Amino acid sequence: MIKIFHAPGSRSVRIIWLLEELGLDYELEVLKRGEVNEAFIEASPFSKLPTIIDGDIVMSESVAIVQYILQKYGDGRLEPDHDSNQYAEYLQWLNFGESVLIDPIVSILINKVFRPEEHRHEYSVQSAEKSFAKMIKTLNSIMEGRTYIMGDDFTAADIINGYTLRLADNLQLLPGEPGTENVVNYFKSLASRDAYQKAISDTKS
Numbered sequence: 493m494i495k496i497f498h499a500p501g502s503r504s505v506r507i508i509w510l511l512e513e514l515g516l517d518y519e520l521e522v523l524k525r526g527e528v529n530e531a532f533i534e535a536s537p538f539s540k541l542p543t544i545i546d547g548d549i550v551m552s553e554s555v556a557i558v559q560y561i562l563q564k565y566g567d568g569r570l571e572p573d574h575d576s577n578q579y580a581e582y583l584q585w586l587n588f589g590e591s592v593l594i595d596p597i598v599s600i601l602i603n604k605v606f607r608p609e610e611h612r613h614e615y616s617v618q619s620a621e622k623s624f625a626k627m628i629k630t631l632n633s634i635m636e637g638r639t640y641i642m643g644d645d646f647t648a649a650d651i652i653n654g655y656t657l658r659l660a661d662n663l664q665l666l667p668g669e670p671g672t673e674n675v676v677n678y679f680k681s682l683a684s685r686d687a688y689q690k691a692i693s694d695t696k697s
């Protein structure tokens with residue numbers, strides 16, 4: 493069974509969400525703030541979440557973990573056929589959510605939440621908010637007429653981007669201004685999925 497090192501709200505939500513969508517069993521090891529977890533330190537030398545252990549396999553990059561799980565256990569679900577033209581577009585969206593869309597969000601989190609107040613940098617927050625707003629407007633045009641990021645079918649690219657949009661929503665970066673409705677509705681539809689709800693509840697039901 494796949495073991496997931498998890499902390500509430502962290503990117504490990506993506507992996508729980510994926511496994512819930514696939515109906516696969518998993519074991520959660522929830523890290524407690526301020527407590528040293530030897531098994532986690534051994535599995536994740538850079539101390540990053542998510543980290544998974546599956547038999548002899550140990551991994552800790554969320555997009556790579558998604559690809560690994562789909563290849564090993566997906567039976568073709570939640571991704572286009574690898575021989576199809578859509579697969580290239582899917583790979584691009586799968587990476588976009590972690591490589592591009594999350595960038596300004598991380599900057600905002602660092603400068604609004606994580607750093608002590610005296611080290612926060614207001615200009616970085618403002619420029620990250622601008623950059624995020626610009627990306628959302630572009631994404632909004634792309635989402636016109638699409639239910640999911642690949643069109644009609646829900647894929648794992650929605651999980652990667654959906655988690656990123658959750659962070660944005662938590663930071664009130666998705667207030668629903670004109671020109672962002674498609675993205676807001678897209679996020680709402682992802683957030684209403686049972687598997688997403690289980691993933692953010694932090695316990696398995």
Ligand SMILES: N[C@@H](CCC(=O)N[C@@H](CS)C(=O)NCC(=O)O)C(=O)O
Binds near residue numbers: 539541590
């Ligand atoms: N690109 C990595 C990022 C992993 C990452 O930064 N995870 C955060 C939690 S969401 C973390 O472990 N932060 C703790 C730290 O940086 O020390 C992924 O997608 O898995």
